[in-house]
Amino acid sequence: MFHGLADATRRDIVERVLREEQSVSALARRYAMSFAAVQKHVAVLERAGLVSKTRRGREQLVRGNPDILRTVARLLESYEQIWRHRARAIDDILAEDDDPERT
Amino acid sequence: MFHGLADATRRDIVERVLREEQSVSALARRYAMSFAAVQKHVAVLERAGLVSKTRRGREQLVRGNPDILRTVARLLESYEQIWRHRARAIDDILAEDDDPERT
DNA sequence: CTGATCTACAACCACACGGTTGTACGTTAG
DNA sequence: CTAACGTACAACCGTGTGGTTGTAGATCAG
Structure with a gap:
């Protein structure tokens, strides 16, 4: 869990999805890095149990x-x-x- | 700070030195790893501000x-x-x- | 159907991490 | 003084991390 929070981008993601569910691509748009990088961050957070994903059509909604x-x-x-x-x-x-x- | 706590050995060290000041070598004796490894962990904790060291003779006391x-x-x-x-x-x-x- | 969008995943790279061993230096004990 | 102890630090190694690009599969819009 601590490792999940040990990165500024990931902490920011956690904060955002606590405020509001967001798709991975919506999150990716906000950061100056590739979609795949954000995807990895979300995967780390998911493994740490800090975040969970639910499908909605072709989108994957992330919530804290x-x-x-x-x-x-x-x-x-x-x-x-x-x-x-x-x-x-x-x-x-x-x-x-x-x-x-x-x- | 999160990175400092993102390791089981380091969390254990933090817990110990919160209970009682201990020298680096006293800490090192308790773990199945080299003195240098424990020294590095303490250094990480110190950089994170989770721990501080004070000299006492040839020993270095660590406190949380x-x-x-x-x-x-x-x-x-x-x-x-x-x-x-x-x-x-x-x-x-x-x-x-x-x-x-x-x- | 076709094309655009969202996602997943593999391959790759530079670099940091957690661990080792070895060496060197200051301090205490005998 | 000498030996033992506590510490510091450098070099090295395997592995994981944070990032990239590229490819491929679903799903939606027109």
Whole structure:
């Protein structure tokens, strides 16, 4: 998932298709690169579960998947939580040590 | 930043050093790879701002940076927010359309 | 049917990544 | 001082990434 988001073009695509479903060619028109390149980016995002495609006639509509985003956000928050837990443990040790003799 | 987290070993390192500062060699001992490889991973994390190093004698202590984690978590939440905003807009359109004739 | 459009995929290229080994240098321990 | 330790860095290798072009199959418009 992180790899999927580790590219500016792909993050931009994710943002766009979260706002609105778009065909691959509609997306490709917005970037200064070939259709095939955009197609590959979409494929990477699809493999990462960040995006899904549905056919509509000859077009392939791409839409964002907010669930995965939320999952990753939660993971990062849990990392932050680890740190906060550690910080609290340090505070506890300092609080417990109210005897000025000990360091 | 995403690239920094786009590797299982690096995510594990981040988690460890958030819990507790550790020297590069102490980290290297825990993984089935060379010291140099771990050193490179730490360098990537450092470039991404996810981690910082401070010298202590001949050792180099690595510690995690929770601020960046929080920043990225906020970014992902804003993506999710985009989707929720869009979903709400759709709801509004449907609610406004209380005439059963129109689709 | 014919042609334009949208998509898929293969082949290719330059380059970065994740890993290795080897060498060199500063710092600590005996 | 010497040896061991912790680190830094360069060179190398296989593989994947981000990009290109080209070809081919569906689908729609006229």
